[in-house]
Structure formats: structure tokens, C-alpha cells
Amino acid sequence: MNIAYSPCPNDTFVFHAWAAGLVPGAPKLNVTYADIDITNGLAAEGAGPEVLKISYAALPWVLERYKLLPCGGALGRGCGPLLLTGGGTGAIRRPEELSRRRVAVPSERSTAYLLFRLWAASHVPGGVGEIVVMPFHEIMPAVRDGIIDAGLVIHEARFTYSAYGLHMLVDLGSWWETDTGLPIPLGAIIARRDLDAGAVSGWIRASLRYAWDHPEASQDYVLSHAQELSPQVAKSHIDLYVNDFTMELGDSGYNAISSLLDRAADEGLVPWIDPGLLR
Template sequence: MKIAFSPCPNDTFVFHAWVHGLIPGAPELDVSYADIDITNNWASGSGSRDHDVLKISYAALPWVLDEYALIPCGGALGRGCGPLLLTRGDAAETSDPAFLSGRKVAVPSERSTAYLLFRLWAARHVPGGFGEIVVMPFDRIMPAVRDGQIDAGLVIHEARFTYPSYGLSMMTDLGSWWESDTGLPIPLGAIIARRSLDLAKITAWTRASVEYAWAHPDESRDYVMRHAQEMDPAVANAHIGLYVNAFTANLGEDGYAAVSALLNRAADEGLVPKIDPDKLR
């Protein structure tokens, strides 16, 4: 079975057991490790659509639900784990959202939850609108802001813990804004599988891999760190602790409500196609 997910610690932690043949009855995995922008494009058919299971952004679901189904476990959704909008220089000078008017903003993907949250927030808070959106790999965004190549950057994952070391300031925590505005958790990364497959089995194998990871946290450490792009082990552990949570084991009603709210709001703004709610489950 062909699977694609990111080399980030939460994904490698979740899938370690399945990748290493530790889930009884689960098929062998042929793994592609790729940034979320790449897997979003693979799933939507921009590249070779030959993966059976993928980790994508929830924001990319409207383009893939005809062929792929949402698996209700294994993904990243939670509270206190949303994307941050960063600027360089004195926070007092750049904390006003009006600073973004006409400015250049880097995002990790135009089909990412981070991007949708930014657009929904900016529609209310940035007078006259921002200027240009630049898509770049998430690990290049903070250096680009620091070096003045762009005016602001939308960051995800471990950047929550490391951005001060780049001399950057947080303009807003878009996850906190979303939670206070909706009362719902933040839907970040989704696991999807081809509808032609046995979805109940894929769900069971994925959930078993999550549960194995929690039960044997030390077993995945070498695998996680090998793919963690020279990340400090303490940061990797914090990353896992934040993004692998109860929603990873079971999306649940709050999870589905969060996904529906995000995609419906984004559709109302013309950012994504309207979804058929029956295809989410």
C-alpha cells in the first residue's frame, strides 16, 4: 500500500508502528515523505495520483472528496496548536494588522488550513487587504521573514517553539482567534484513503498505530529523529505532545464540526468549493 505523509515528528510518531510492521494484519507500506503542499497536490491530481493513503491539509479536502474519504483518526486537530503570523522587528511597530495592508505574506500552501485561517482573519482585520501571497516550504518561511525577503510569514508545526530564535515577533495566533470565534478546535492535517479501499480496515490499522505509539513512545524515537530535519529532541517531543492528542485517535463530533465550520466559512468567502457534507463521513 502506498502512503504519503510528512517527515514531521507527529506523522512519523503516528505511523511508526505500521511502517515497521508492528500492526497485525496491516499491509506493508511504501512510504513517500513529502511536505504538506506536495501531498495536497498529489491528492488533488496535480501530480501522479497513485497514493492509496495520504496526509493532507483539511483545507484541501474539497478538491479530493470524490476519490478519497476522510479517515477519522491519525490526523492533526486540536486546541492551542494553530498557525502563527510572524513579522520581524519591534512587535510594537508590527502588531497592528493594518501593517499588512499591501504587504507580501508567505504561506506554506494555498490549500492549507493555515492559509484559510489567515484569509478568514484578514478579511475582518486588514483594511484594504494584504498584497501578495508567496507559497514556500514551511521551513524557509522564518528565514525569509528574518532576512526581509517578505513582510510577514504564516508558520506551522515546530515554528511555534522556535520563532524567537529568528528575532521574529508574533502578530497573531490564528488558532487562538479561531477557537475564540467558533469555540471549536483547529482542523490542521487529515488522513485520507481511496474510497475503493476497505476504509474500515484502514481506520483500524491507523488507530492501532496511534495507540501503539502512545503505549511504546521510546520505540519510535530513532525513526522520528531520523526524519526530523536536525530538530532538537526537546522540540520534537513538544511537537508530538501538541499535535498527537485525543483527536488523533478519534475525530469525534467536535472534530467533524470544526472541519465543517472551516470549509463552509471558506466556501462562503470563495476560497474553496462547496462540499457535500455526506462525503465527510
């Protein structure tokens, strides 16, 4: 079975056992490691693998061909994207200063960017200037070096941005949780609709159970793909992004997804979807 997910520690932790052939009855995986912007595009084109990790924000463009799986993704609390600015004199310190500035984002169809647009609509008079899409691991150096004015970061950047001398302008996850009371939907696992979604979900859950039961087993695999992260940062990343929602979205998870996509559709940022396609 072909699958695409990111090299980030949460994904490699969840899928290690399946990728290593440790899940009884599961088909062998042919893994493509790809940035979220790439997987979002593959899913939208309908030319990607049978199973992919994408942004929840990209779901409106893919649900006719792919089914959202109730497990394996990233959704939680205290784990949202951050908007960072430079740390030097004259750097941006207030939301209104983002007007007509250059902001880097990891994908135009990422949940991070969607949350940013919902926040900016009420906090940045006149809107921001140019949006620049770049791989997330390039964003912090670009902000530090003054190539861009602000950067939207995800994943382990939450633990490492201070090492770049950067300033957090807003925690968009905290803003979302305060505004809605709901967890933050970040990354979804989807499977082609001609697959047995129940079977795929079962293999993902079995892989996750193995990872939780044998956390040391995946360490080498996780660190080999973690883009120079220290073992402690990788562990912090996993502890934050792999949680009960990864095993089962549940009603709270589905409510968060619906709320995000409905609010975005109200603002004209994404197409409306048939609620029946979410489950």
C-alpha cells in the same frame, strides 16, 4: 500500500509502528515523505498514493476520489498556525500594516492559509499584497532576512520562532477558538474510496496505540526525519499535535471541519461540498 505523509514528528510518531511492520495484519507501507503543499497537489490531481496526509482546507477538491478517515490527523486546541513578522525596528506590529505586503504561506490550500484568509478579511483593510508559497521550514529564515514581510508558520515553528528573533502578530488558532468555540482542524488523513476505509483506520489506530504504549520505540525514526529538531522540541510537537482527536475525530472534530469549510465556502474561498461526503 503506498502512503504519503510529512516528516514532521506528529506524522512519524503516529505511523512509525505501521511503517516498521509492527502492526499485525497491516500491509507493508511504501512511504513518501513530502511537504503538505506537495501532498495537497497529489490528492487534487488524483495521482497520489492510496493514503495521504493533506490539509483539511484541501478536502473540497478531493472528496469525490478520497474518503476522510476519522483518525490519524491533526486537530486540537492551542495548536494553530502563527503569523510572524520581523523583530527589528519598523517591523509590522499591527494587522492593518499587512496591506500590500508580501506574506509567505506553506500552501495555497493549507488550513493555515485558509484561517489566515478568513482572519484577514476582517482585520486587513484592502487585503494583503503578494502571497508567496514556500516550504514551511524556509519561511522563518525568509522573514528574519527581510525577504518577505510576514510568514505563516505551522508545526514546530510555534516552539522555535523566538530563536529567529521574530514577532508573533497573531495566533490564528486562538482567534479561531475564540471566534467559534471549536478545535482547530489542521491535517487530515484520506484514503482512496476503493479501499476498505475501516481496515485502514484500524491499522492507523493500532499504530498510534503502539506509539503511545512504547514512546521510546519511535524516537530514532522521529528524530531522523525532524529536520534538526532537538529531542525536547520534537516531544513538545508530538504532545501538542497527537491527542484524542488523532485517535477519533468524534462529533466535535467533524463539527470543526464542517464549520471551517462552510465559512470558507461562504467567503468564496473553497467550493461547497456535500456534507454526506465528510463521513
